[in-house]
Amino acid sequence: MHTSPFTTxxxxxxxxxxxxxxTAAGLSGVLVAPGPDLSYFTGYRPxxxxxxxxxxxxxxxxxxxxxxxxxxxxxxxxAPGASAVSLLGWADGTDPYAxxxxxxxxxxxxAISDSAWALHLLGLQRAVPGARFRAMTEALPMLRAVKEPExxxxxxxxxxxxxxxxxxxxxxxxxxxxxxxxxxxxxALLRRYGHSGVDFTIVGSxxxxxxxxxxxxxxxxxxxxxxxxDFGGVWADYRSDTxxxxxxxxxxxxxxxxxxxxxxxxxxxxxxxxxxIACQEIDRVARRVIDGAGYGRYFIHRTGHGIGLxxxxxxxxxxxxxxxxxxxxxxxxxxxxxxxxxxxxxIEDIVTVTEDGGRRLNRTSHDxxxxx
Amino acid sequence: MHTSPFTTxxxxxxxxxxxxxxTAAGLSGVLVAPGPDLSYFTGYRPxxxxxxxxxxxxxxxxxxxxxxxxxxxxxxxxAPGASAVSLLGWADGTDPYAxxxxxxxxxxxxAISDSAWALHLLGLQRAVPGARFRAMTEALPMLRAVKEPExxxxxxxxxxxxxxxxxxxxxxxxxxxxxxxxxxxxxALLRRYGHSGVDFTIVGSxxxxxxxxxxxxxxxxxxxxxxxxDFGGVWADYRSDTxxxxxxxxxxxxxxxxxxxxxxxxxxxxxxxxxxIACQEIDRVARRVIDGAGYGRYFIHRTGHGIGLxxxxxxxxxxxxxxxxxxxxxxxxxxxxxxxxxxxxxIEDIVTVTEDGGRRLNRTSHDxxxxx
Numbered sequence: 001m002h003t004s005p006f007t008t009x010x011x012x013x014x015x016x017x018x019x020x021x022x023t024a025a026g027l028s029g030v031l032v033a034p035g036p037d038l039s040y041f042t043g044y045r046p047x048x049x050x051x052x053x054x055x056x057x058x059x060x061x062x063x064x065x066x067x068x069x070x071x072x073x074x075x076x077x078x079a080p081g082a083s084a085v086s087l088l089g090w091a092d093g094t095d096p097y098a099x100x101x102x103x104x105x106x107x108x109x110x111a112i113s114d115s116a117w118a119l120h121l122l123g124l125q126r127a128v129p130g131a132r133f134r135a136m137t138e139a140l141p142m143l144r145a146v147k148e149p150e151x152x153x154x155x156x157x158x159x160x161x162x163x164x165x166x167x168x169x170x171x172x173x174x175x176x177x178x179x180x181x182x183x184x185x186x187x188a189l190l191r192r193y194g195h196s197g198v199d200f201t202i203v204g205s206x207x208x209x210x211x212x213x214x215x216x217x218x219x220x221x222x223x224x225x226x227x228x229x230d231f232g233g234v235w236a237d238y239r240s241d242t243x244x245x246x247x248x249x250x251x252x253x254x255x256x257x258x259x260x261x262x263x264x265x266x267x268x269x270x271x272x273x274x275x276x277i278a279c280q281e282i283d284r285v286a287r288r289v290i291d292g293a294g295y296g297r298y299f300i301h302r303t304g305h306g307i308g309l310x311x312x313x314x315x316x317x318x319x320x321x322x323x324x325x326x327x328x329x330x331x332x333x334x335x336x337x338x339x340x341x342x343x344x345x346x347i348e349d350i351v352t353v354t355e356d357g358g359r360r361l362n363r364t365s366h367d368x369x370x371x372x
Numbered sequence: 373m374h375t376s377p378f379t380t381x382x383x384x385x386x387x388x389x390x391x392x393x394x395t396a397a398g399l400s401g402v403l404v405a406p407g408p409d410l411s412y413f414t415g416y417r418p419x420x421x422x423x424x425x426x427x428x429x430x431x432x433x434x435x436x437x438x439x440x441x442x443x444x445x446x447x448x449x450x451a452p453g454a455s456a457v458s459l460l461g462w463a464d465g466t467d468p469y470a471x472x473x474x475x476x477x478x479x480x481x482x483a484i485s486d487s488a489w490a491l492h493l494l495g496l497q498r499a500v501p502g503a504r505f506r507a508m509t510e511a512l513p514m515l516r517a518v519k520e521p522e523x524x525x526x527x528x529x530x531x532x533x534x535x536x537x538x539x540x541x542x543x544x545x546x547x548x549x550x551x552x553x554x555x556x557x558x559x560a561l562l563r564r565y566g567h568s569g570v571d572f573t574i575v576g577s578x579x580x581x582x583x584x585x586x587x588x589x590x591x592x593x594x595x596x597x598x599x600x601x602d603f604g605g606v607w608a609d610y611r612s613d614t615x616x617x618x619x620x621x622x623x624x625x626x627x628x629x630x631x632x633x634x635x636x637x638x639x640x641x642x643x644x645x646x647x648x649i650a651c652q653e654i655d656r657v658a659r660r661v662i663d664g665a666g667y668g669r670y671f672i673h674r675t676g677h678g679i680g681l682x683x684x685x686x687x688x689x690x691x692x693x694x695x696x697x698x699x700x701x702x703x704x705x706x707x708x709x710x711x712x713x714x715x716x717x718x719i720e721d722i723v724t725v726t727e728d729g730g731r732r733l734n735r736t737s738h739d740x741x742x743x744x
Binding site: 119134138 | 419491
C-alpha cells in the first residue's frame with residue numbers, strides 16, 4: 001500500500017477551494033458522498049458504501065462536518081484529513097436525514113456528489129424540502145479536474161506501469177488462446193508493475209473489437225485478427241487507462257488504412273491540446289479526421305474523459321462541452337472506428353495539459369504492432 | 373465462474389412480480405439501476421457503474437425497456453434476461469433523460485433503486501418534473517427479501533464455504549502476527565473454498581474489537597486478546613457474512629461472561645425467528661438479553677440485516693421495522709458487546725426463515741474458541 005503524500009493541509013486547502021467555487025457558482029455549499037469525492041477532500045474511504053449514509057457538508061457559513069454512522073466513527077477519525085473536520089455520529093434506529101437538516105440552509109442550493117445514492121438524496125429532499133440539489137459534475141464540473149502536481153505524478157506513474165504491461169503482453173502468443181486468457185495475463189502484468197487493483201481488461205478480437213465496451217469472451221483469437229487491448233487499474237489511488245490495437249499476423253490493406261485513420265485522429269487531437277481550447281474542440285478535431293476518411297458513422301463515442309481518482313470524470317471531451325482546458329487537467333484521447341461484425345481500432349493515451357500544450361502520460365508506440 | 377441457474381422465465385416472473393407489488397403499493401412502476409437490482413431482474417451486470425445512465429423501466433402499462441449507453445448495448449443484449457426486455461440505446465452527446473421522459477407517466481409515482489446515482493435521479497427529476505420518486509427499500513422494501521429456493525441454496529453454499537474458512541483459520545498462529553496478516557490468510561481461505569471475491573475481513577483484536585467496523589490494522593495480536601473475526605465474500609453472486617469471536621490463550625472471567633451474554637442473545641434471537649414475527653421483535657429479543665446482563669449501552673448497532681446479492685439489504689432487524697418475517701427471508705443475527713478501549717464480542721450467523729422457524733446457514737460452534 002502506498003502512503004498518501006497528501007497532508008491535512010492539502011485537504012483543508014481543497015475544502016476551502018470547494019467552498020470558494022461553490023460560492024462563485026451561487027451555491028450554498030457542497031455535499032460530499034463516499035467515493036472519489038470524499039477521498040479527495042478528506043482521504044477517508046469507508047470500507048463499503050452502503051445504505052448507512054456518510055456525508056461531508058462543506059458550507060460557506062460554517063466549519064466542515066461529516067455525518068457518519070456511529071460504528072464507522074473510529075475509522076473516519078483515523079483518516080488523514082479528519083482533524084480538519086468535525087464528526088457527527090448517528091446510531092442505527094435514528095433518522096440521519098433529520099440530523100443533517102439543521103446543518104443545511106433550509107432554502108439553500110447544494111451540489112451533491114454524482115454517485116451519492118438516490119436513497120440518500122431522497123432522504124435529504126424530504127428532510128429539507130426547501131433546498132435544491134444539483135449534481136456535482138453539472139454544478140461544479142471542474143472541482144477535481146485540475147490536478148495538483150503530486151496527482152499528475154501519480155497518474156504518470158500509473159501510465160508508465162500500464163505501458164510496461166503492454167510492452168510485455170505483445171510478446172506473448174495470441175493465436176489459439178481465448179480473449180479471457182490474454183486478459184488474465186494482462187491483469188497479472190498490471191499487478192506486477194505496481195497496480196493494486198485492475199479495473200478492466202478489454203480484449204476485443206476480430207468482430208468483438210467492433211463493440212467498444214466488449215470486455216472479453218471465450219472467443220479464440222485467430223491469425224488475421226485485429227485485437228483491441230484496453231486496460232487500466234489503480235496505482236496508489238490514481239487510475240491508468242490506455243488502449244492499443246494489435247494485429248495477429250499480417251494485416252490487410254483495409255485494416256492498415258483504418259488503423260492509420262485512427263492514429264492520425266489521435267495525433268491531431270493531441271496536437272490541438274492547449275490551455276483555453278474548448279473540450280468539444282478536441283472532440284471535433286478527432287472527428288474531422290475520421291469523417292474526412294469516410295468513417296465518421298463508425299466513431300460512436302466521445303473522444304475522451306478525465307481521469308484521476310476515478311477512471312471517468314470531468315473534463316469530458318464531447319460535443320456540447322464548451323469549457324476550456326486548463327493546465328493540470330488530465331484526460332484520455334481515444335478515437336476509434338468500429339466496423340460492425342468485422343473489427344475495431346482504438347488508440348488511447350492519457351494526456352495532461354501543460355502551459356503551452358499537452359504531455360502524454362502513455363508513451364508506447366502508435367505503430368501497428370504485430371503479434372503472433 | 374458459476375453459471376447462472378436462472379432462466380429468462382425466472383427473470384420475467386421477477387419483473388412481473390415487481391410490477392404487481394408496485395401496483396399494489398400505489399406506484400406507477402419501478403426504475404432499476406445497475407447493481408443488485410438490475411442483476412436480480414435481468415442478470416445484466418455492466419462492467420462498471422458510471423456516469424452514463426443505464427436504467428430498466430418496469431411499468432404496469434407497457435413492456436419492460438432498458439435504456440443503455442449505445443456502446444454497452446452488445447453486452448446488455450448478451451444478458452440472460454435480455455430477451456424479455458427491449459433495449460433502447462443512447463449515444464454520447466445526446467440527452468438520455470429526455471429519452472426516458474416519454475417512457476414515464478408524467479405525473480407518475482416511481483420506486484427507484486437505492487444505489488441509483490444522484491446524478492441520474494436529478495436528471496430524471498428535471499426531465500419529468502411532475503413525477504415523484506421514492507427509494508426502492510422504502511417503497512418496496514421486501515422486493516428481493518423473500519428468496520427463491522435456488523437463492524437460499526446459494527446463500528447456504530456461501531455460508532458453508534465461509535464456515536470452512538473459519539474452521540481452518542482457528543488452527544493458525546494468532547499471537548505475534550498482525551491483524552493484517554491474519555486477515556490476508558482468512559481472505560485466501562475464503563477464495564480457496566470457492567469465493568470469487570472477498571468483501572471484507574475484519575480482525576479486531578483486543579481494544580480494536582470494541583470498534584464494530586474496525587477492519588484490520590498493524591496491531592500485533594497478543595496472548596490474552598479477544599479477537600473478533602467477521603468476514604464474507606461473493607460465492608456465485610450471493611454473499612457470505614459470518615462472525616466468530618476467538619480468544620488467544622486463557623480468557624478472564626469477565627471475558628467469558630461477556631461472551632456468554634452475546635451467545636445467549638444470539639441464541640434467543642434465533643429461537644424467536646418464525647413467520648409473522650416483526651423484524652424489530654428479533655432485535656428486541658437480542659437486546660433484552662444484553663440489557664438484562666447490564667451491557668445494553670455497549671450493544672451499539674442493530675441486530676441484523678438481510679443478505680442476498682448484496683451484503684446489506686432488507687429485511688433489517690432493527691427497532692422501527694414492524695414488517696413481519698416471511699418464509700424464504702435470509703438475514704444475519706449478530707448481536708455484540710463493545711467495551712471501549714478493552715475488547716468486543718460478536719457472534720453472527722445467516723439465518724433463513726422456514727415455515728415453522730429458522731434455519732442457520734452458518735454452522736460452526738458458538739463455543740468460545742481458543743487459539744494460540
